Amino acid sequence: MKRLAVYLKPFLPRMGVGISFKAVGTLVELVIPWILSYIIDDLIPLKEIRPVCLWGGLMIVCSLIAWGGNITANRMASAVARDCTRQIRHDLFQKISYLSESRVDAFTIPSLISRMTSDTYVLHQTVGMIQRIGIRAPLLLFGGIIVSLTMDPMLTLIMVASLPIVGVIVFYVSRKGAKLFKIVQKASDSMLRVVRENAVGVRVIKALSKSDYERARFKKVNDDLTEKERTAESTMALINPVMSLLLNLGIVAVITVGAVRVNNGTSEIGKIIAFMNLYTIV
Template sequence: MVKFSGTVMDLLLPWILAYIIDEVVPEADIARVVQWGLVMVVCAFIAVLGNVTANRMASSVARDSMRVLRNDTFTAIMNLSCGQVDNFSQSTLISRMTSDTYNIHQIMNSMQRMGVRAPILLIGGIIVTMTLDPVLSAILASTLPFLAIVVIYVAKKGIPLYNTHQKASDVMIGRVRESITGIRVIKALSKGDYERERFENINLDVVEKEKKAGIAMALTNPVMNFLLNVGWVMIIFVGAVRVNAGLTAPGKIIAFLTYFTIILNAMLSVTRLFVMFSRAGSSAERIEEILQARSDIKNQDANDNKSCDESLPYIVFDNVSFSYNGNVDNLSDISFSLEKGQKLGIIGATGSGKTTIINLLMRFYDVSSGKIFIDGKDIRDYDVGVLREKFGAVFQNDIIFEDSVSENIKLGRNITDENMKKAAKASCIDSHISQMDEGYDSFLAIRGNNLSGGQKQRMLISRAIAGNPEILVLDDSSSALDYKTDAAIRKNIDEMGKNTTTIIVAQRVSSVLDCDKIIVIDEGRIAACGNHDKLLKTCAIYARISSLQSGITQ
């Protein structure tokens, strides 16, 4: 309403000017001229005040809407399963959270400003001009169908081009992210020029696609300017003839030209809106894909009240198979069991499927066939949140956040300072924390760049054990630790959580030799299962790994 009032005042000003020229001035009444001049000043003031107020309100609405949209998009991304994140890719998720939401913000802001003002000026200007001079209005109206054809054609062509451009941008973001993550490797191998060349090729592709979209959308302004200026010339010519013939008044021609300028600017504003709408429409579709996506790890199918089979061991893998791509199995016929409080070691070659077992146990992915039980109940009968609260985990390439030491250990969980310090002591990181300037309040750099590799792993282990989990998962968590520290941490963990079921995924035989059960994985299958002594005698793969690691076997 505020924007409407200000815009109507803009439409009244040329009409009042025409009235003064044609009706008031010929009477030579200065008082009436001043009176109507003051009316114009009031209208101008209301127009400025209304438009400024409306623009401020529009900016606030766009800002708050984007805050909600970004929050909803981030929440939707966090709720995606690992498989869905793999399908979307991290680079496109980053792009949709940043550039796509920015495009939506732009159109929301512009629609509330130009989107309200331009149609009122356009339609209102046409209506007023028809009351001033129907003949000249007919000339103006004759240009409108051509303008509509241009707008519709360009908008129809622009959206697919912007879709293509956004996909190219996703690829570029992925390349940048990859290069920044691996910058140390790039520098170490002196491959800066090679990476710059790879980036340049992707960047040129993005530029080329953006140029095509830009050229298509840029046709609107010159074409519309040409059509409207042709109409303007015709109006001036016809208007001059009609004034000379006494069929209309000079004031009406002046007002008509002013309204024509208003209509011209309104049409250009509508055109700009179509350009922005084309880009925003593409972005909206990409964001909608995220918001409409529902995790294929479904909470709503959970049944936490379902009875448990108490005769089953605490953890059971029952003939489990799984494939990431749906074609070739990454795991086949995995079966084993583990009693509560026992320790399981998983060892095998790189890429054999060790981490995949952990991903299935924590239900980051659902099994292709078979079943997994925890505490006598199929994990698919648990609410996902309840299931994962049972775990404390350290994953391969796990992350340290840019936050304080205490927050990196607690990670938003209801963990007391006492338990936090016990966990830090058990993971042998407490001595390093005490040497830091502010102790547990000291800030860590992003990805823990101010920590060594061993310090990172010990910090991550303290995070995993601080919550006193029922199941502790250590996935290659000691690769940067020396043997003495590794052994000390394993001993501390055993003493700290005697009832905790522990699963250790490792490359070192020393990390698993004291486990109650050790599984040897080979090409997605269990090659052997037993304790250290048994496997040395019965499993050639395990014996070979052990013999290659000097000092491990006696």
């Protein structure tokens, strides 16, 4: 991470601008449910079209600001990730070019190829995600809680109660998935080694009529890599359905508790609708 920070240092001004756009877009996005609640609960009962149109227009403006801010921030994040990874690849290739034969044998050529390709691609994705999700997620979380507290503290407890469950599940699955992907990396190195040996020794393989043997050998390492990738991806794929389940259960709880509170006169319909939007965003 220290080395990555060194490579990111020249791009800090661009990252700061992109993060600012992302922060503005995210915060404005959180205001939209509050405006919707205000329109439904306070303006519509007045039966005057002018204030509804004015606040509705403000919602449209907020939507355009959020849309433009998020798109601009995502484009800048992708550009920073691209330029940073390009420099990392350049320096990595230069470093590999001057390695001694003993060091190359220690790393193995398949491993070095993998570091130049798949590993740098992972870094590219990481740098981009840090600028996109790394800023947006905390703002949505804490901003959503603050906005929801201003509308209905009781319903806020439902959203807050689900956060520890989601955190534990994501932590456990991610921790297990990280170990599995290390195994996948080793299997990928093995497949690259077989491919390289076949490419370099293709004349010898044909001369000795070992084509069938090498095909079977490649099939074995390829199937092994596929199986390990399937296991790792299946484990990581648990996050989305589990979070969707918790999200839907939370929305059901908001509707149920909200209906009771509206029936008792302690809440309003607009707040329930705004809460459902907030719950989906956060």
